[in-house]
Amino acid sequence: APEYPYPAGLNDTRAVMEVLIADNDTPLILSGDSAGGGLAAGLAAMAVNNAKRPAGLVLLSPWLDLTVSSASYRQNASSDPLFSAESAREAAELYLQGHPPSDVLASPLLGSVEEFPPTLINVGYDEVLAGDARQFHLKLLGASIPVQLQIVKAMEHVAVTRSLSLPGAAETFEALVSFINGLLLPSAE
Template sequence: MLINNKIYNSRKNFDKLGIAYEKAENVIIKREVIEDINCYWFNKNESVNSKLIIYLHGGCFVFGSIQSHQSLVSHISKHLALPVLFIEYSLAPEKPFPFSLDDIQKVYENIIFQYPENDIIFMGDSAGAGLAVSVLSRLNKKGNKIPSCLVLLSPWIDLSCSNNSLLINANFDPILTKKGLEYYASLYVKEHNLSEVNPIENISGPFPPTLILVGSREILLDDSKSIYYKLLGFQNKVKLSIYDNQNHVWMLENIHTKESKKTLKEIKWFIAD
């Protein structure tokens, strides 16, 4: 499928987020093809020990790559002192639902086969956080081993785009719009029924300890609240942290702010607990 110029140019612009600030010093990035899917290890040789992170990038299911997220993920790996595996999953509209979920599940199953003793941490931002929730629900339905921890950064969980914060925060969110999310959701859902695809409607427990981080200015604020209350039905250890005056995935914009540094510390504390 050929993509239009708007999507092509938007992808190029989105990738520029990866040079918004410098990558973390002394973090080594290595490409590895796993199950025919491009993946990238951050500091694999340094510490593939008891824990590793699988990172799922955001981008409305349409954008995102190692270029857009390399700087953010390098700082996450360095600060947490853990290896991170970044998955370049399939994107819509060329490969809509369920291609991305299939890619992530195949890589995850490969990793737990290679590292059966490791604790796997799922971490994702925006649409990537929604994909993490969907993959976890899939694994539960199959009776497979699930990750030991889940970290959601500004998650997009409800593709119906019907939560109140999409209207209440419309004048405060400089990044996302309800109309834009509805368009990108349609590219991802394609000919499928929305209820079949929507992460919030397909949650199947149990879920691991989960940390949810969201900015108060986001139109997706209520998505975080929805998943928080939903997961409390499966897991007592669920924490929702709302960061005042922060935009969507604020660490991607600037890793050096006081709030971003606080976020890294909170993630480190949560996954170590």
């Protein structure tokens, strides 16, 4: 976006997912960070009707509600140097281009999470997207979906994707490895 607005990105990721699932017996774990976290969650929502579904979902500082209505935008405005309510509204407008932000595939927090795969959500305590992460965690719990929420103090937005030396990044990486191993490796009995 803006050249390829919603739902182009979601449709492209769906096409890739369907090829990967159809041609392979290896479990697929969807993952995304920031706006990509919203895409991954939207894709998981679309996949609930597939015969073969993703084995897991990893969301790093996910942007899950394009209505930009979480209280954390106000509460963490001074502590999140990378993302603000204003920049979120501008990005949503560029992405949606007139499409309603309440569309549940654009804003997965607003949709059903029934039959979602096991999910790991990671976010920095002081991020403006911490509210989306907390609310999605509660929604998954309410639907009895296995979910882990990791809120890391002093961690910036998607730090693990930038450098393991950043505060919270190594801790996040360890949680990712543990979560993925738990999904892919048989449990020791």
